[in-house]
């Protein structure tokens with residue numbers, strides 16, 4: 001970079017710093033800044049456009065264009081050259097603006113005299129704030145040095161905007177992060193919550209974007225980068241021999257931390273007058289802007305690694321660490337880009353709600369949030385840039401909606417909804433001990449699904465008659481190494497202790513497909529849902545299966561034990577697994593351990609094939625549980641994780657219900673106990689139809705027991721059966737409309 005530009009730029013930043021420190025009001029400050037910039041770079045025009053709302057840019061200050069157009073000229077995102085800069089996050093530099101693609105003539109500004117145009121995005125860590133524009137009469141492009149210097153100035157403007165330096169009365173802009181915003185995402189755990197934002201990783205605030213002494217800033221940066229490198233090396237050392245993916249990320253960290261290009265760019269920023277932290281943030285903002293444009297998943301991941309690394313560096317430089325959970329507000333709503341299951345478990349039930357920018361319906365964090373019954377919304381774009389610690393927020397986990405800094409009217413409507421839900425909850429509590437008997441005398445056994453220690457108190461509070469599905473893999477998923485047998489014994493003991501004389505169905509390890517153990521060698525498969533998973537892994541890795549069976553037998557320690565194998569596709573798989581159980585029992589006996597008082601070994605019916613197994617299988621299996629989540633995806637050939645097809649097929653589809661009924665009939669012939677433990681069991685209308693098809697045990701999330709019981713108690717299954725039969729006779733695709741109509745008439 002030319003020395004001249006360097007000194008000029010430092011001088012300009014020095015003047016900007018004086019502006020920042022001045023007492024001036026927002027508008028006055030903006031006016032003076034445009035004047036300063038135009039003057040210092042010797043161009044006729046300098047304008048600042050800022051976002052009035054998400055879609056609209058407004059000319060907020062100008063030196064050189066008509067003053068009357070300030071706060072009048074507006075452009076939509078993507079409109080004109082200014083809109084293009086804002087939308088793409090990229091510089092536009094042209095000697096002949098009027099003939100450039102997308103140019104929009106704005107007569108009120110008087111800009112027709114100016115030929116050259118340079119527009120630089122004003123953005124901070126992925127948040128688009130506005131555009132800085134310089135123009136001049138002479139038709140010449142801006143030099144690379146000039147562009148670079150303007151980018152540095154834009155960075156400072158972004159920091160000033162973030163700190164509220166341009167806020168004012170009247171036509172001026174209102175402060176950032178104060179307006180109410182409605183954000184939409186995907187519902188991942190139902191329920192409504194009101195509370196205050198708790199950022200899992202708070203934003204680092206840079207209060208000193210401009211520095212006087214580049215020499216000492218460079219030293220600060222070098223020291224911080226050194227500390228960062230040492231930290232990354234240490235992490236790498238600790239992780240050697242561990243998970244390959246984690247190692248890959250750390251290797252990428254190390255590569256970036258040692259990258260000469262990254263360091264050089266930050267040093268150049270400092271030479272132009274930025275402070276060390278502002279230089280880091282400038283690079284980070286540009287990486288985020290690139291991330292938005294890159295579609296290649298590998299490159300996106302690497303850019304995300306760079307982003308994480310920059311955050312670490314910023315924390316070292318500013319000393320702003322992770323927040324201390326001792327400062328949690330009384331009603332925290334956790335806001336994060338993403339969060340691991342371990343971190344989430346640490347917060348535990350103290351959280352009232354969770355909002356994630358990324359996340360997914362099947363992620364481990366979601367599994368934990370569900371177990372803890374905390375309303376969760378995932379895929380909420382912009383939440384981490386919009387929300388500030390302590391902001392008032394409403395989370396609607398039923399519809400995947402988040403109201404940040406809501407208006408009073410929204411708050412009161414939301415509170416009404418919460419009050420209604422609380423009333424319903426009271427009703428459910430009042431029937432907690434009532435046995436579930438339908439109007440026509442069918443006794444339905446309502447049990448719960450569980451998987452974490454955090455679930456156990458629900459056995460009492462929900463009125464569940466037992467645990468119909470204990471997903472043992474959750475204990476494996478939330479750790480970073482394989483648990484030891486003794487740890488498993490202790491856990492299973494705690495589960496059985498909490499259950500007392502209620503039955504607990506332990507499902508053996510169900511991994512593979514969407515459930516990947518971080519510490520087990522990951523095998524890339526073209527179709528993981530159809531791949532090496534559940535009992536298939538168990539039968540191929542007998543050591544793990546035996547270890548788990550031993551742990552279960554020892555935990556039972558003479559009490560009754562119920563074990564269930566997941567994803568049995570053919571009778572032979574069940575037989576082999578049962579053989580392992582028998583062998584383990586023999587071995588435990590030899591070792592002198594107490595054997596279970598009674599032992600039941602069941603199979604999950606999750607593939608249509610098992611429904612057509614020879615009748616002999618139904619005779620020999622102790623019980624069957626329909627895993628409706630998987631069964632449905634294979635029945636309709638529609639991936640349960642794929643948002644494009646997930647909701648396409650209704651569980652109340654006549655063909656599906658007919659299929660379920662045929663399983664009930666086969667089990668009836670051999671008097672094989674049958675239950676249903678997919679998510680549908682916890683949806684009242686679906687549960688009603690399953691009961692009408694003959695299911696007498698339904699296993700569901702604890703929070704669903706109240707609503708399901710409430711509906712079953714007032715329903716007559718014979719009538720529902722008749723409605724389903726009529727719908728079938730008519731040739732309806734789904735029985736839902738007919739059943740809903742009947743329910744409305746009942747009310």
Ligand code: PEP
Pocket residue numbers: 469471510606626627628629630631677678679
């Ligand atoms: C199912 O598939 O319905 C089931 C209960 O198992 P999971 O959801 O754990 O795969």
Ligand code: MG
Pocket residue numbers: 566606627629630
């Ligand atoms: Mg399943």
